[in-house]
Amino acid sequence: MKKKPLILVTNDDGITAPGIITLVDIMKSIGDVIVVAPDSPQSGMGHAITLDSTLHIEKINIKESNYEAFSCSGTPADCVKIAISEILNRQPDLVVSGINHGSNSSINVIYSGTMSAAIEAGIEGIPAIGFSLLDYSWNANFEHCKNYVKNIAQNVLKNGLTEGTVLNVNIPNSEKHDIKGVKICRQAKANWKEEFDKRQTPQGKDYYWLTGTFENQDKGEDTDEWALENGYISVVPVQFDLTAHHSIQKLNTWDFNE
């Protein structure tokens, strides 16, 4: 009998989030699952790692479960590092992160704790996928995407990924769209326009909440934003070699000895 794949599941919304519970359920139908996820929400953590404080792990007791779960005091990237180095007996065959409550499409990939976990796994040479649903609600409906999430994970296990890449998968909100299918995309050129919400403490001192509006300048039909707006699951292959190779030639014309 062929050995079942070992699948590490993590996220950035914390180990109690409905999104990760859904992802665990789906992955249990494919392989042996182990969960190592943050003990509290870590949204917007980007690729942060914990250098200036200690890391703590707790084994979680899950009733009637056939998998092990650990909460970790660190960031999503920490979870992947400590899982591989200290918790797992062997390198996992797949790392999946999510399902995030909220979008990580286009520029959001940069700020995303969900994707940082997947990227960390990719850096360690392990096939990895980050899944995100375009619904921030804790009561989000994941039913419409379960078969797709399973299918994408099975494809990665079967076909592997190009070296140095991981997948950023975003899923339309079920209230807005029936899913039409899966589209391979590029990251749309978009950004957030900041709008700081300035308030005052009871003592009269200013403070701020970071808020903003998402602005997509990129109408390309090959982008993740287009796919999601049109009812498709977007799959963007993401790399962590950030070199802008197309810019090297121009920089080589500069004079650095002036």
Added chain:
Amino acid sequence: MKKKPLILVTNDDGITAPGIITLVDIMKSIGDVIVVAPDSPQSGMGHAITLDSTLHIEKINIKESNYEAFSCSGTPADCVKIAISEILNRQPDLVVSGINHGSNSSINVIYSGTMSAAIEAGIEGIPAIGFSLLDYSWNANFEHCKNYVKNIAQNVLKNGLTEGTVLNVNIPNSEKHDIKGVKICRQAKANWKEEFDKRQTPQGKDYYWLTGTFENQDKGEDTDEWALENGYISVVPVQFDLTAHHSIQKLNTWDFNE
């Protein structure tokens, strides 16, 4: 008379770090400087932003200074966002981050708070550079690189950067090398091999410190690691479109309807 460029200076080691004080001194010889930097060290923060707590700004009194400085309770990316949105009267002509006490070459760019500030500026369409010195010491010597830092900043102001890119500049440790010059490079393929330092609390509970060994598998003479090992300042153009375009064709052959 031509208007002086407005230069925003930030970092991830915190506003009191010798590296940022050096960078401010250099930038004052080129333009009008304003500093918005974290009020405490933020190393390893990656591209984290503050979504779940409030942000606070303090104006810093600097004796005999001809520039303004503000400390911010947030991450390096937060500093850039709040500077542009709430503190500056106009968009800066250049954002510089650093000089970091420690390397941000090769894969370290992913974990780097220094580079996240530069990348955040790039996302907002502002030319930006992250500077890092390969010396973690607070007493690091910056003398040997001052002219190069100035020259690189002047080149960016004069020539601009390719859209969607910022510069990741790393500088050899003066104790190891005389600087031979500047080399335009690609990011070396390298990673950290984790070694968690497992300890026990006085109450007998396990906890961990994240440590590791840097492993460079990439001996290419066009890499930042090669340049630094051979006494050159490395300049890598960095992009925040993470799409692995070379992987799209392969993914399009997958069957997502099995």
